[in-house]
């Protein structure tokens with residue numbers, strides 16, 4: 001049954017359409033990642049979901065409660081829906097533990113103690129509990145900000161590119177930890193990001209947003225194996241256009257390299273990657289440059305190769 005429901009939400013700024021009839025549904029405990037390039041409408045969407053922005057049309061529902069926007073509600077926003085940005089919004093003169101417990105001032109003391117300890121333990125903040133925010137790294141501060149937001153047990157946690165100031169190793173580690181925490185607590189989460197890798201660390205439930213419109217929603221395997229458009233296909237890897245076949249493409253990993261029989265090409269560049277070499281090859285007949293994977297690291301610059309592929313691996317895509 002649907003728990004958090006966004007129904008035909010549109011938003012126009014002046015004559016700029018930021019969201020175009022956006023609808024999606026989440027069940028309790030779902031973790032959804034919305035992936036979109038800069039300007040695709042991600043932040044606008046999250047702010048409308050949180051009741052912090054006035055939409056041009058459409059509605060947001062949490063269970064049987066309609067989320068009212070700042071025009072409809074005196075104090076904008078909801079305790080049940082917490083939005084977290086890149087800026088950590090911590091109390092600078094309070095310790096980690098105090099930051100996490102401050103939102104619980106009006107709660108029962110025993111509950112507060114248990115909840116704070118639970119979050120400190122789940123987010124592995126034990127050794128930092130007496131530190132001030134300025135004594136923490138960016139990643140640690142963001143974990144505290146998430147613990148602080150989760151202290152009041154929000155129904156929905158909205159994460160707006162929360163790790164964009166962190167390096168990729170930090171982000172990877174935090175994502176892995178958060179996935180465990182959200183799953184353990186059954187939190188319903190929506191992450192928006194421009195980075196598919198970050199999204200995949202947290203969840204396999206993806207929604208691809210472009211120019212304010214949903215391009216595709218599904219699990220990561222379906223989106224990777226059956227993308228509906230070139231845009232979605234290229235989020236996962238580069239693709240090579242099969243010239244004779246209009247809108248048909250093949251991924252570098254699906255091209256087989258042979259020493260005879262196939263399309264003749266020459267290797268123009270070799271890039272060493274962790275699990276394979278990535279080759280740039282120039283197709284003799286058309287002069288096109290393709291990217292292909294060489295898992296055996298067999299080929300060198302200047303080598304002649306023949307390219308083949310299975311018909312079943314061809315992607316027929318809309319542009």
Ligand SMILES: Nc1ncnc2c1ncn2[C@@H]1O[C@H](COP(=O)(O)OP(=O)(O)OP(=O)(O)O)[C@@H](O)[C@H]1O
Nearest residue numbers: 013016018036037038039040041042043044045194
């Ligand atoms: N307050 C505003 N006034 C006018 N236009 C706005 C406003 N906020 C956003 N926009 C426009 O709406 C579109 C969507 O912006 P939004 O910030 O939601 O996208 P985004 O996907 O979050 O981008 P980014 O990843 O760069 O933050 C953009 O074209 C942006 O310029």
